[in-house]
Amino acid sequence: MQETHRILLCAGTRPELIKLAPVYRNLRDRPAVTPFLCLTGQHDSLVQNLPRVLDVTPEFVLTREAGTSGQLGLLQNILRQLAILLEQLGPELVVVQGDTASALAGAMAACLQDIPVCHVEAGLRTRDLLSPFPEELYRQLISRMGTWHFCPTPENRATLLREDISSGQIFLSGNTSIDAVLDMLSRSPRPLETKAVSRPYILVTLHRREVQGEKLITIVRALRNFAESHAGYDFIVTLHPNPAIRRLLSHHLGGQGNIRLLPPLDYPDFVPLMKKAFAILSDSGGIQEEAPALDVPVIVLRDKTERQEGVASGCLRLAGYDPEKIFSELSLLIHDRDHYIDMCTAPAPFGEGRAGRIISARLEQIVTGQKIPHDDSSLSP
Numbered sequence: 001m002q003e004t005h006r007i008l009l010c011a012g013t014r015p016e017l018i019k020l021a022p023v024y025r026n027l028r029d030r031p032a033v034t035p036f037l038c039l040t041g042q043h044d045s046l047v048q049n050l051p052r053v054l055d056v057t058p059e060f061v062l063t064r065e066a067g068t069s070g071q072l073g074l075l076q077n078i079l080r081q082l083a084i085l086l087e088q089l090g091p092e093l094v095v096v097q098g099d100t101a102s103a104l105a106g107a108m109a110a111c112l113q114d115i116p117v118c119h120v121e122a123g124l125r126t127r128d129l130l131s132p133f134p135e136e137l138y139r140q141l142i143s144r145m146g147t148w149h150f151c152p153t154p155e156n157r158a159t160l161l162r163e164d165i166s167s168g169q170i171f172l173s174g175n176t177s178i179d180a181v182l183d184m185l186s187r188s189p190r191p192l193e194t195k196a197v198s199r200p201y202i203l204v205t206l207h208r209r210e211v212q213g214e215k216l217i218t219i220v221r222a223l224r225n226f227a228e229s230h231a232g233y234d235f236i237v238t239l240h241p242n243p244a245i246r247r248l249l250s251h252h253l254g255g256q257g258n259i260r261l262l263p264p265l266d267y268p269d270f271v272p273l274m275k276k277a278f279a280i281l282s283d284s285g286g287i288q289e290e291a292p293a294l295d296v297p298v299i300v301l302r303d304k305t306e307r308q309e310g311v312a313s314g315c316l317r318l319a320g321y322d323p324e325k326i327f328s329e330l331s332l333l334i335h336d337r338d339h340y341i342d343m344c345t346a347p348a349p350f351g352e353g354r355a356g357r358i359i360s361a362r363l364e365q366i367v368t369g370q371k372i373p374h375d376d377s378s379l380s381p
């Protein structure tokens, strides 16, 4: 059998796997390349069903060793196992995505073994190392270790240029989350069997570390007040496995007739639920990208976002943790029809669903030593 160029993709969390699947599947179709997918074990229950749903089969699955808790334990554990895997497999490129511990460990293990790192979703910044923490730190560190940087938007590209990364190492691709969400929607979506979906509903997700404690309590109280005074709407809250957040949300939001708490949903259930939502209230990064592509307005429950393009375009509004602002943003959506339509129809800035193809084509050019044309418009998002 002819030897092809080996590329290793590392994913550890639900969003990373969702966002790397389009790259992996596209690479699989390229004869000059053999992609290998490694799951690092960072998320367990959330990624269980995902490979099948996303039509990917991981070649490697790292084990979560006992006693490796917290970010440091996670990093040590992944680094130790990846170092061995890289030596045995000998890939020519390692692909990491976004800003998780798995992405940082993947980049670090490759970089220290002198294997070029390709960063998908490069150039996102809040410029506040504490928000989101530790993701902002991780993305900045990965940019320093990366050789090739795939940016979702021109703004992300401009950011990396300002950080002295050479223009020849940066490519504009769009975000692979848009490929994933459009693909999932086109594949006979499974309508969620819930009474709640027969009325207009606002979908809520909340899980970030920065919102825990007092901020989270403030947000859920504002939400409960709003739900009590808007009986014509349902509020569907999908819970994250984090037990502290789960307990708090159940305690403060349970027992209110038009609020429905659901366990974390499989991606094929979640995508149609997003599409049919009247609006979304969320602190998630990926949802800020996906919902605008589905024409659904998002109120972002953070005071800073690394996805400012969505705010500038008008599809995202930042409400922070201020109960009055959350209340007023929700009221505007419900009571001001023009504002609602403007948000639904604002241009979605994170790509058109071609990022997986663009990235895989570039990676093939890179590993096969082809000359990479500058400003190649045939590969623009």
Ligand SMILES: CC(=O)N[C@H]1[C@@H](OP(=O)(O)OP(=O)(O)OC[C@H]2O[C@@H](n3ccc(=O)[nH]c3=O)[C@H](O)[C@@H]2O)O[C@H](CO)[C@@H](O)[C@@H]1O
Binding pocket: 013, 014, 015, 016, 018, 097, 098, 099, 100, 103, 121, 132, 135, 177, 205, 207, 238, 239, 263, 264, 265, 266, 267, 268, 270, 271, 283, 284, 285, 286, 287, 290
């Ligand atoms: C704020 C922030 O720093 N977030 C980072 C975080 O993800 P992020 O904040 O996006 O992580 P989430 O856990 O919200 O996951 C979002 C993904 O999960 C899906 N979903 C959500 C709820 C549910 O019940 N079921 C379901 O399938 C959504 O459609 C979306 O595709 O890691 C990502 C991957 O590196 C990065 O791109 C993000 O920048």
